[in-house]
Amino acid sequence: MTQHKLEWHAVSGGSDLPAGSARAVTLQGQDIAIWRGASGAVQAWRNQCPHRGMRLSFGQVRGERLSCRYHGWQFDETGHCAFMPAHRESTPPASIRVPSYGSMEAAGLIWVNLEGGEGSAFESGAAFGSHDLFCKSIYVASALEPLACRLRTALPNGEQLSHSLLRVAASQEEGPPDDLVIALQDMTDDRCGLHLVACSSGAEETDRQTRLAVARWARRLRT
Amino acid sequence: MTMELDAAAIDQWYVIESSEDLPKGKARRTRLLGRSVVATREADGTLAVEEKSAEGRSLRALPVQERYGYVWTTLGTPARALFEMPEFEENGRRLVICGVVTVRTSPARIVENFLDLSHFPFVHTNVLGAEPLTEVTPYKAELDETSGELWVTDCGFYQPQAMAASSGGAQVDYTYRVPQPFSSVLYKSSPGKEGAFDLVGLFAQPLEETLCDVHCFMLVYDETTSDEELIQFQQGIFLQDRIILENQRPSRLPLNPRAETPSPADTSSIQYRRWLRGQGLRFGVQ
Amino acid sequence: MQLYDYILSGSCYKVRLFLNILGLDYEKIPVDFYPGRAHRKPDYLALNPLGQIPLLRDGDVLLRDAQAILVYLASEYDKGGTWYPNKPATRGRVAMWLAFAGGEIMAASAARLHDLLNYPGDIASLRAAAHAAFLVLDDHLAEQELRGQDWVAGPDPTVADIACFPYVALSNDGGIARDEYPAIERWLVRVMRLPGFVDMPGILVPWQGEGSLVEGAA
Numbered sequence: 001m002t003q004h005k006l007e008w009h010a011v012s013g014g015s016d017l018p019a020g021s022a023r024a025v026t027l028q029g030q031d032i033a034i035w036r037g038a039s040g041a042v043q044a045w046r047n048q049c050p051h052r053g054m055r056l057s058f059g060q061v062r063g064e065r066l067s068c069r070y071h072g073w074q075f076d077e078t079g080h081c082a083f084m085p086a087h088r089e090s091t092p093p094a095s096i097r098v099p100s101y102g103s104m105e106a107a108g109l110i111w112v113n114l115e116g117g118e119g120s121a122f123e124s125g126a127a128f129g130s131h132d133l134f135c136k137s138i139y140v141a142s143a144l145e146p147l148a149c150r151l152r153t154a155l156p157n158g159e160q161l162s163h164s165l166l167r168v169a170a171s172q173e174e175g176p177p178d179d180l181v182i183a184l185q186d187m188t189d190d191r192c193g194l195h196l197v198a199c200s201s202g203a204e205e206t207d208r209q210t211r212l213a214v215a216r217w218a219r220r221l222r223t
Numbered sequence: 224m225t226m227e228l229d230a231a232a233i234d235q236w237y238v239i240e241s242s243e244d245l246p247k248g249k250a251r252r253t254r255l256l257g258r259s260v261v262a263t264r265e266a267d268g269t270l271a272v273e274e275k276s277a278e279g280r281s282l283r284a285l286p287v288q289e290r291y292g293y294v295w296t297t298l299g300t301p302a303r304a305l306f307e308m309p310e311f312e313e314n315g316r317r318l319v320i321c322g323v324v325t326v327r328t329s330p331a332r333i334v335e336n337f338l339d340l341s342h343f344p345f346v347h348t349n350v351l352g353a354e355p356l357t358e359v360t361p362y363k364a365e366l367d368e369t370s371g372e373l374w375v376t377d378c379g380f381y382q383p384q385a386m387a388a389s390s391g392g393a394q395v396d397y398t399y400r401v402p403q404p405f406s407s408v409l410y411k412s413s414p415g416k417e418g419a420f421d422l423v424g425l426f427a428q429p430l431e432e433t434l435c436d437v438h439c440f441m442l443v444y445d446e447t448t449s450d451e452e453l454i455q456f457q458q459g460i461f462l463q464d465r466i467i468l469e470n471q472r473p474s475r476l477p478l479n480p481r482a483e484t485p486s487p488a489d490t491s492s493i494q495y496r497r498w499l500r501g502q503g504l505r506f507g508v509q
Numbered sequence: 510m511q512l513y514d515y516i517l518s519g520s521c522y523k524v525r526l527f528l529n530i531l532g533l534d535y536e537k538i539p540v541d542f543y544p545g546r547a548h549r550k551p552d553y554l555a556l557n558p559l560g561q562i563p564l565l566r567d568g569d570v571l572l573r574d575a576q577a578i579l580v581y582l583a584s585e586y587d588k589g590g591t592w593y594p595n596k597p598a599t600r601g602r603v604a605m606w607l608a609f610a611g612g613e614i615m616a617a618s619a620a621r622l623h624d625l626l627n628y629p630g631d632i633a634s635l636r637a638a639a640h641a642a643f644l645v646l647d648d649h650l651a652e653q654e655l656r657g658q659d660w661v662a663g664p665d666p667t668v669a670d671i672a673c674f675p676y677v678a679l680s681n682d683g684g685i686a687r688d689e690y691p692a693i694e695r696w697l698v699r700v701m702r703l704p705g706f707v708d709m710p711g712i713l714v715p716w717q718g719e720g721s722l723v724e725g726a727a
Binding site: 241244245280320321322323324325327403435449451452454455456458459460461463465466468469 | 515516517539540541543544547588606622625626627681682709710712713
């Protein structure tokens with residue numbers, strides 16, 4: 001895998017991870033469980049329970065904890081095991097912990113930093129400007145570089161902002177119905193995610209129409 | 224390319240078909256430890272198992288025996304005879320063959336899960352367990368030096384519906400016997416006969432390192448439940464396990480004690496892994 | 510009422526699920542689909558010459574095909590009339606997604622039978638066909654949400670949701686991950702929170718909250 005300068009990678013639309021849910025995402029070949037507690041906080045963890053290896057993305061979110069589907073071990077937001085149901089009265093050793101990645105929510109998307117991300121800057125913030133209305137994720141059978149190249153040439157008014165960010169201006173022809181920033185997710189050598197973000201108008205109904213129009217337009221990016 | 228097989232895996236007896244699924248004049252082509260094998264029952268009843276090359280050429284005849292409702296073979300030279308199950312001679316028991324289910328994981332992950340108590344409330348919710356009754360009371364897992372078998376004893380668990388014939392929740396006693404690495408038999412309190420134990424058997428046939436056909440049988444004291452009901456009960460339980468088994472990472476069972484983190488409730492798993500390590504098993508483990 | 514049933518069949522589960530939602534009592538007649546292949550034997554073929562499960566008997570009514578059974582049950586027993594609505598456009602949409610449930614989505618069932626019970630089939634093309642169907646469903650459900658509608662055929666759950674649910678929810682059994690279908694995932698959770706919902710082996714239900722303790726537990 002190539003190492004990219006950009007440390008934060010978009011892995012999901014924020015609204016595609018509702019409170020109380022977990023989902024599996026792939027980033028540079030890594031299997032990652034992202035989940036959101038009842039209060040809205042997002043975590044990104046290695047998708048493997050330290051106990052018996054079960055993928056944690058299959059787990060149940062219970063309040064601010066993620067409960068493994070296999071034996072019900074519960075992990076708190078720091079990744080520490082907080083409860084082992086087979087030993088209800090005992091406190092789990094502090095050493096039991098799920099390895100975690102950096103995670104944050106910005107510009108309508110969920111971002112993961114494989115190096116941990118504590119204190120590291122979110123370089124993409126400027127590129128998004130006022131774009132924060134997540135519209136749709138599209139998945140394509142392609143490596144990242146050729147996909148970015150193809151999109152740049154196929155879309156009029158396309159501008160590559162970084163290795164994995166494109167800005168596309170609205171246009172009457174082939175372009176999107178609204179100005180977009182597209183964040184690319186390098187999943188594997190032959191799979192990529194595209195996360196499309198428009199500008200919010202501040203009015204709910206208008207935003208809904210924007211999301212519908214962009215979602216419909218976005219389907220053409222699959223081919 | 225054929226992988227090099229370790230003695231611990233190769234010198235075992237494996238189920239490759241149930242007797243009832245191999246009637247006269249029928250052949251079954253299958254895989255065993257990454258090799259092609261074909262079991263044939265001639266019109267006169269003669270049973271034969273052959274190893275085939277990838278092109279389908281006969282390589283050699285393999286040993287075969289038919290016991291406990293199944294056809295057994297081996298690719299090696301087992302040091303011991305096939306383990307005895309005297310319960311098959313007991314009057315009043317009924318043998319029900321519950322079919323074969325394919326699972327994409329290693330045989331050792333499958334057997335370890337079979338020996339696991341603490342998953343009942345989470346995987347078999349409202350059937351073999353239910354929150355908040357999740358506590359696993361201490362039990363024993365020991366190597367029987369004479370037989371070389373692993374035995375897990377003194378297990379007890381509250382189960383809402385322990386068997387197909389159960390009429391409600393009950394505290395159920397369990398014993399597990401692991402006569403060879405990829406075969407296990409469970410003895411659990413019989414709802415059909417006071418003080419007796421029903422048997423549930425699991426034989427993993429490794430097709431490849433991380434792909435298995437799992438054969439299940441029940442040997443029960445139960446005169447009321449139909450075969451169909453018993454089979455569906457057992458298949459339902461196994462399908463609940465299957466989605467877990469296929470989503471454990473890695474698929475090969477880690478034998479390094481530091482690779483995964485057990486709790487005291489995992490005594491059976493700890494001893495099973497130690498037992499496999501002691502045998503020098505390499506197939507389907509890491 | 511009698512249901513000829515097999516626990517691992519997603520099609521039988523469509524009927525079990527809906528009967529439970531409607532709160533109807535029925536008798537299960539277990540069919541030894543596997544390993545016995547009882548659905549291909551003369552006794553069963555006399556009832557359903559197509560040799561398929563499920564089969565429902567209700568008095569003089571004998572019906573095959575899960576979608577047909579759902580339509581019958583809703584028409585006969587859903588007094589509110591919401592599960593199979595009268596309104597022509599809605600009913601048309603329900604019929605459209607019922608056909609999808611019995612058509613395109615069944616590629617996921619075939620992939621599952623292949624992986625589970627060694628049924629024949631080209632697994633790569635079965636999975637590709639299932640993914641193509643899931644993509645259509647995910648796009649549709651995402652748009653439905655933006656229209657303020659939570660269900661496949663409109664603002665209320667219908668038999669079309671019940672018919673589409675099982676083989677989507679069971680897709681992992683056939684090696685079909687749903688990581689790329691977030692709108693499907695949200696819809697599955699909505700179905701699983703319907704009053705009267707029951708699961709089947711292979712379906713992973715969300716947490717029901719503290720206090721949802723189990724009947725029968727001491």
